[in-house]
Amino acid sequence: MTGNSTFAPNILASLIDSILLVSPEGTILQGNFATEEMFRQSQDAFCGNSITDFFPNHPEIEVKLKKTCQDGTSFRDIECFGRRKNEHVLFPASLTIAPYLPGDQGIQGAVLHIRDRSLVQELEETSRQIDQISRMGVLSLGMAHEIKNPLVAISGSAQLLKPRKKH
Numbered sequence: 001m002t003g004n005s006t007f008a009p010n011i012l013a014s015l016i017d018s019i020l021l022v023s024p025e026g027t028i029l030q031g032n033f034a035t036e037e038m039f040r041q042s043q044d045a046f047c048g049n050s051i052t053d054f055f056p057n058h059p060e061i062e063v064k065l066k067k068t069c070q071d072g073t074s075f076r077d078i079e080c081f082g083r084r085k086n087e088h089v090l091f092p093a094s095l096t097i098a099p100y101l102p103g104d105q106g107i108q109g110a111v112l113h114i115r116d117r118s119l120v121q122e123l124e125e126t127s128r129q130i131d132q133i134s135r136m137g138v139l140s141l142g143m144a145h146e147i148k149n150p151l152v153a154i155s156g157s158a159q160l161l162k163p164r165k166k167h
Contacts (some may be wrong), residue, residue: 018114021100024069026051026062029109038116041085051112054082055095064097068110074098082114092117 012019018035022028028046036042039054046053055061064075075097081090096113 017116018112020051020112020114021109022051022065022112023109024066024107026065028054035114038114039082039084040087045085054114055080055093056083056090057081061095061097065110065112068097068099069107072099072101072107082116 012032015032015034018038019032020028020035021030028049028051031043031046035046039046051065052058052062058080061078061080064073064078067073068075075095078095078097080093080095082093083090094115094117098111098113099107100109100111102108
C-alpha cells in the first residue's frame with residue numbers, strides 16, 4: 001500500500017475539506033476536488049490565482065502565509081470568511097496553514113486546510129434559538145404559577161363570603 005504512487009492523490013481526492021498548495025508568493029498551485037466544490041470553480045479556474053481571491057478582506061492570511069513560508073510556523077483554526085465564485089455572500093471558514101516540505105528541499109510553499117463552517121454555524125444558531133424557546137417556556141411556567149397563587153386565594157375568600165343556603 002505504501003508503494004502505490006496514487007496513494008496520496010487518492011487520499012486528497014477523498015477528503016471533504018479543501019486542501020490547497022500555495023506558493024510562497026501566495027499563488028494557488030493545486031487544490032483537491034473539495035476545493036472545487038467549496039469555492040464552486042474548477043481547478044483550472046483557480047490555479048495561478050492569488051489566495052486572496054478566496055479570502056477577500058483578510059490580509060492576515062497573507063501575513064501568516066508568508067511567515068509560514070519564511071520560518072515554518074504553522075497556524076491553526078484561523079477564523080475567516082471565504083468567497084465562492086460569482087457569489088456576494090461570504091461563508092464562514094476555518095483555516096490551517098502549514099509549511100510544504102517536499103523531501104530535503106526546505107520550505108517550498110504552504111499547505112492550507114480549509115473547513116467550511118456554514119453547517120456548524122447554522123447548527124449553533126438553531127441551538128441558540130432552541131435555548132431561547134426553552135428559557136421562555138420556563139419563564140411562562142413561573143409567571144403562570146405566580147398568577148395562579150393570588151387567584152386561588154381570591155377564589156377561596158370569595159367562597160367564604162358567599163352566603164350559604166340552608167336546607
